[in-house]
Amino acid sequence: MNRFLIISASAHVVLLFILPFIPGIFTEEEMGLDVYSVELVEIRSRPVRVETPEPEPEVEENVETPPEPAPEIVEERIPEEPAPQRRVAVRRDPPEERESLADRLAERLRSQDEERTDEPEVEQQPVEPVASASATVTVSRFPYAWYLSIIQGKVSSHWRQPSSRLITQDQLSTQVSFRIRRDGSAELVTVRRSSGLPNVDQSAVKAVRDSTPFPPLPDDYMEDHLDVTIDFTVKQE
C-alpha cells in the first residue's frame, strides 16, 4: 500500500512537471467542450472512404511516437476452438485531484485538437437531405472510436424503418438508451424520448435488440458498463 502511494505520488509529480511544457496549456481561459461534431454520410452501395488529411510533415518529423505498447499475446493450438479470452480489468482508485487534473488536461488538449480540426473539412457529399445526418459523440471517457463505429454500423443495418405513410411530419426522432455490459450484452433498453408513434419507437428498440451482442468492452476500459443513447431519425423522402 505504501509503495503504491509512493508510485502514485511520483506519477503526480511527473505529470505536474509535464504540464508547463504543453503549448497553450496556461494561455487559454476557456475549457474545451467535451463534445465533438461528427459528420456521418450515408453510403449507398460501397462505403466511401473519408479523405484523411495529409499528415503535416514538419510536425511529423523527429517527433517521438508514443511508446508502442507491448500487447499480451495469447497462444493457442490449432485445431482447438478459441475460447474468447477475457483479461480481468484491474481497477485502481486514485485520489480525487488526479482525476480532475487529468480531466482538465484532456479537455485542454481536446480543445486544441478541435481548433486544429477546423481547417481541413471532411469532404461533404452533395446528397439529398435524407442521406445525411449529424451526430455528436461524447468521447470524454470512452476514446474507442472503432467501438462506436461498430455499434453505429450494427444498429443501422438492423434498423427497419416503419412505413412512412403513417408519418405526417417531415422529420421525427426517437431516442433509445441502453447499457452495454462488459461481455457485450445489452440491458435496460428503453425509449428515452418517444417520437409519438409507437411503431417508430418499437422499430428503434428492435434495432438495438437485434444488434446484440455488442463487442465486449475494451480490455483497458475500466468500467463494467457503458451507457449509450442513440437518436433514430426518420425523414420523409
Place this chain on the structure above:
Amino acid sequence: MLEMKRRRAPLAQLALSLMLLAAVTASAQVHLNVSKAFGQKVIVAVPLFELEGGTIVDPVAARDVLEFDLGHSGFFDIVGNREFVDETEIDDRISARIAFQEWSALGAEILVKGKIGGDLTEVYVEATIYDLAQGKAIFGRRYVGSRERWRDAVHSISDDIVFKLTGETGIAKTKIAFTSSVTGSKEVYVMDYDGENLRRVTRQNAIALSPDWFPGGEEIVYTIIKEGRHQCWRTTIAGSGTKLTAFPGLNDFASPSPRGDEILMSLSKDGNPEIYRLRADGTDPRRLTFGRSTESSPCWSPDGRRVAFVSDRAGVPQVYVMGASGGTPRRVTLQGNYNTSPDWSPKGDLIVYTSRVGGTFQICTVDVETGETIRLTSGAGQKEDPSWARDGRHVVYSVKQGGKTDLYMIDIYELEPVRLTSGAGDYLSPAWSD
C-alpha cells in the same frame, strides 16, 4: 466517418496517453445518431505477414485469407491500396516502430500486424490488432499447429478479431458440405467456407442428396439413391459412415436437431411423403404430419421447439411452421406460388427459402412472426437450396447458369453475391456447418 480520430498532434497524443494511464473515470456515456442505413464499417489495414524462421508459408496468401475473411464478415472494409499499405509496412519494419499516424492517413482505423514463423512441420501464426486512433494494441493472438493447417490458424485469428471487435461469432472457420458428380457418381464433398480445402467425403458410387450437418461440424447426414432405393446415412468428414434408415420409399431431407440427438425426415413408408421425427440413430420414427398432400424439406428452429417444412396442401408448395411434436401448421410464405427448401436462421427470426419469381428461382427470407418477405437475389440463373451460416447474416446457395452450377454466398444486409466455387463440375445442395 468519425472525424475525431483523424487529427491529433503527436505531443497531444503522448500527453493524452499519459493521461489515460493515470485516469480512472466515472461511468462513461456515449451518444450516437442513426439515420437510415449508413452501412458504416470499420476500416482495417492488413499489411503483409512478417516471416520468421524457416517456414515456407506464403505471406501473401496468408494476407489474402485474412483480407477475405475480414472483408466478408460484414463489419470491416479493407484498405484497398496495397501499394501504400506495403510501403507503410516497410517503413515500420525499417524504423522498428509503428507509424500510427501514417496508417491512420491511409484511412484505416484498425491495423492487423501478422507474423508467421516455424519450420517445415510446425508453424505459428500471430497477430496483434491495433487501435490506430489511440495508437495502442487492442489484443494479440497466436496459433500453433502443423504447417498444412496454417489457413485454419489465419481463419481463427479472423474469428477472434470479429468477436473482439463486434461481439459476433465469426464464420471463418466454418465449412460447407455439398454434392457433386464430378467423379461420375454423385458424392458428398466438404470445403472451407471460402471455397478452399476441398475434399471428398463419400464413396458410395450412388446418387447422394441433401447433405446436412450435425452440430459441431464433424458429421454429416445425407440421402443416397442406390439401385432405385432411398437410404439415409450418417458419416464423419473423414468418410466413415453408417446407414441410419432404409424404410420403403423416400428416406429424404434428413435434418439434425440443434442438440444433435434427433433428426427430422421426409418418409413415404405409410403412403405419401410425411414429416417424421426420429432418434439420431434412425430409430423410433414418430409421424408429425397427417394428410393427403406431400410434406418434405423439414428443418428445426434454433431452439428445437418448432419445425418448418414444405407442403403442397394449398395446391402449390409453400413453407409451413408447426410445433416440433406436430400440431396445426401455419403457412409462413404468403407471396408467390412456389416456395421450397426452407432453412431457419440461427438467430430464430427469419426463414430463408427458394421462391419462384417469374420463372426464375430466387432466394428470399421471411420473418416468421411478421411475415415480412425480402428477396435476396435477382437476375438470371436458378438459385436454390439456401443454407444459413452460424452468424445469421450469410447464406450459401447454388446458382445454375450457363449449364453449370456453382455455390455463392450472400450477406443478407449487403446483398452482394460472392462466388465460392470455380472448379470443374457442378456444386449442389450446399449446407453450412455451425
